[in-house]
Amino acid sequence: MPSRSRAIPLLAVGHACVDVYQGSVAALVPFLVAQRGYSYAAAAGIVLAASLLSSVVQPLFGALTDRWPMPWLLPVSAVVAGAGVGLAGVSDAYGLTLAAVAVSxxxxxxxxxxxxxxxxxxxGRSHRAMSWFSLGGNLGFAAAPLLVGAVVATGGLRASPLLAVPALAGAALCFAALRAARTAAATAPGGTTVEGRDDSRSFLLLAGAVVCRSIVFAGLSTFVSLFAIHRVGGGVATGTAALFVLYIGGAIGTVAGGSLATRFGRLPVMRWSYLSTAIAVAGIVLVPGPALFAFVALVSAGLYVPFSLHITLGQDYLPRHVGTASGVTLGLTVSIGGLASPALGALADTTSLRAALIPLAALPALGWLLLRPLTEPRD
Structure with missing residues (x-):
């Protein structure tokens, strides 16, 4: 049997191939506005469609994996995610576009x-290993605007079926990862036999903080490209560059998060990250000119340094429900941020895009307040 040491790299690259499709929805927004004349609210509705069903069903999948291991979900879900985004540009009908991204x-x-x-x-207990797994997803996010830009800028929205190609690669990588981690995939429900009690109160506080982080990330993912075009100029290329900086900075932050947590502990690193993010979001909104890109990079690092730490801390707070904890910290609280995007879009339509982004600076500070009472779980 192949060494389990190969499992994390394979899972990380497979994760990248899946999370391309989370990033692709936001990357499609400028093209939908430019080629189909969508309003800010209508464009945000596309992000909402991708997030809504994901938010609803993710805890269900987490609960199911607490009962039964379902490794076959990895390749199947990769294909489904790619097929949805691949069909998003085929029809001019708004409803069909919504349905396609919802399937994704x-x-x-x-x-x-x-x-x-x-x-x-x-x-195992390695923060660094989990940060590498999370890094795969961040790289997928980062690659999304480049992939969408290359395909849609060249062939228009009707070329979107080409966006499904990474899903096929992701499915193959998931198969290889499961072979390399056959023991992990075939363990008892929940992934391990654990002792200890669930700490639901601490988990709910953690989840609340991650929701704050999620709304900031979803709001910026949806509108930072349009905001950069308005503030800096340069057209769609400027917007794509801003979105790429948002995503690639997250990749760097995720790797740094695992190392920092190993040295300083998870909770101190998370608290400082949330505070620095609040300051950097204010910089995006208030500081004029190309400095916007520097603040986007700082926000991205601040949002993603604690990303893998959310996952492991949540799993440690709910040792008897690891699947549920994973579904919430890695899934539900990430996708639920998209639910706020239509409200931000409506505010931008009635006031300005800058005014709609100002409230995002307060949310990381609220997340910091939620993290303050938390303590490290006992082994």
Whole structure:
């Protein structure tokens, strides 16, 4: 049997192939506005469609993986996620576009709880290993605007079926990862046999903080490209560059988060990250000119340094429900941020895009307040 040490790299690259489709929905927004004349609210509705079903069904998939291991979900969900985004540009009908991205959201929802379960078993207690698994998803996000820009800018929205190609690669990588981690994939429900009690109160506080982080990330993912075009100029290329910086900074932050947590502890690193994010979001909104890109990078790092730490801390707070914890911290609280995007879009339509982004600076500070009472779980 192949060494389990191969499982994390394979899972990380497979994770990238799936999370391309979370990033692709936001990356499609400028093209939908430019080529179909969508309002800000209508464009945000596309992000909502990708997030809504994902938010609803993700805890269900997490609960199911607490009962039964379902490694087959990894390749199947990769294909479903890719098929949805691939069909998003085929029809001019707004309703069909919504349905396509909603299907993609279901695929993403099905993938994350089981993938996090398998990755945690393969990683053991290593924060660094889990940060590499999370890094894969961040790189997928970062690649999304480049992939969408290359395909849609060249062939228009009707070329969107080409966006499904990474899903096929992701499915193959998931098969290889499961072979490399056969022991992890075939363990008892929940991934491990655990002792200890669930700390629901601490988990709910953690989940609340991650929701704050999620709304900031979803809001910026939806509108930072349009905001950059308005503030800096340069057209769609400027918007794509801003979105790429938002995503690639997250990749760097995720790797740093695992190392920082190993040295300083998870909770101190998370608290400082949330505070720095609040300051950097204010910089995006208030500081004029190309400095916007520097603040986008700082926000991205601040949002993603604690990303993998959310997952492991949540799993440690709910040791008897690892799948549910994974579904919430890696999935539900990430996708639920998209539910706020239509409200931000409506506010932008009635006031300005800048005014709509100002409230995002307060949310990381609220997340910091929620994290303050938390303590490290006992082994």
């Amino acid at each position: 959201g279901i695929g993403v929802a099905a993938y994350h709880p089981e993938a996090a379960r398998v990755a945690r078993v393969a990683a």
